[in-house]
Amino acid sequence: xxxxxxxxxxxxxxxxxxxxxxxxxxxxxxxxxxxxxxxxxxxxxxxxxxxxxxxxxxxxxxxxxxxxxxxxxxxxxxxxxxxxxxxxxxxxxxxxxxxxxxxxxxxxxxxxxxxxxxxxxxxxxxxxxxxxxxxxxxxxx
Numbered sequence: 001x002x003x004x005x006x007x008x009x010x011x012x013x014x015x016x017x018x019x020x021x022x023x024x025x026x027x028x029x030x031x032x033x034x035x036x037x038x039x040x041x042x043x044x045x046x047x048x049x050x051x052x053x054x055x056x057x058x059x060x061x062x063x064x065x066x067x068x069x070x071x072x073x074x075x076x077x078x079x080x081x082x083x084x085x086x087x088x089x090x091x092x093x094x095x096x097x098x099x100x101x102x103x104x105x106x107x108x109x110x111x112x113x114x115x116x117x118x119x120x121x122x123x124x125x126x127x128x129x130x131x132x133x134x135x136x137x138x139x140x141x
Contacts, residue, residue, distance in 0.1 A: 004103040005040045005065065005110075008096050015092055025068060031124055036071040036089055043130065047137065056139035064113060065131045067093050073123040086125045090115065097131055107133040 002021050009019045017034040018024070022041035044064040050057045071085045099109045110131040118126040 001102045001104050001107065002040050002042060002065070005067075005097065005100070008100055009038055009040070009067075009093065011096075015089060028070075030122075031072070032070050035124075036069065036085065038070070038089075038093065039068045041066055056141070057137075058139070059137045060134055061137050062132055062134040063107075065110070065133065067097070067129045067131070068118065069093060069127045069129065071125050073125075083125070086127055090127060090129060093129055102133060107135045109133070 006019050006021060009016060016036050016038050018032055018037040020037075020039050022039070025039035025041065028039075042063055043066040045061055046063075047059045047061045050059055052058050069086065069089045071089060094112055097110050098112055101107065101109050110133050113130040113132045115127065115129045118128050120126070
């Protein structure tokens with residue numbers, strides 16, 4: 001699932017120099033090795049109660065997928081340059097992912113849930129967008 005989102009963000013015309021998963025994000029200390037960068041991971045999974053009164057269990061499982069976008073102010077003097085760039089990167093991610101159907105799991109199309117500034121320090125801006133999808137889990141005999 002995550003791999004198909006990473007691949008989608010790396011398609012021709014991508015503004016990102018790096019797109020990786022949770023493992024790549026875990027190795028970042030202060031800044032990614034190149035920017036702009038995006039890191040994609042499955043943040044939360046929630047399952048609803050069983051939908052059947054009798055027979056095998058069927059549950060709707062929703063999942064939140066986070067995309068952390070990282071960029072920096074390369075101009076050194078214009079603080080608005082990084083703000084403009086993060087807006088462009090957010091727009092690119094949202095355009096590529098809203099309605100996208102991930103591979104591997106018969107999931108609903110992605111929907112945007114929220115976005116939040118994670119930090120802005122030392123010229124680096126970290127922004128996290130959250131997207132949701134869902135699928136059904138069925139008891140296997």
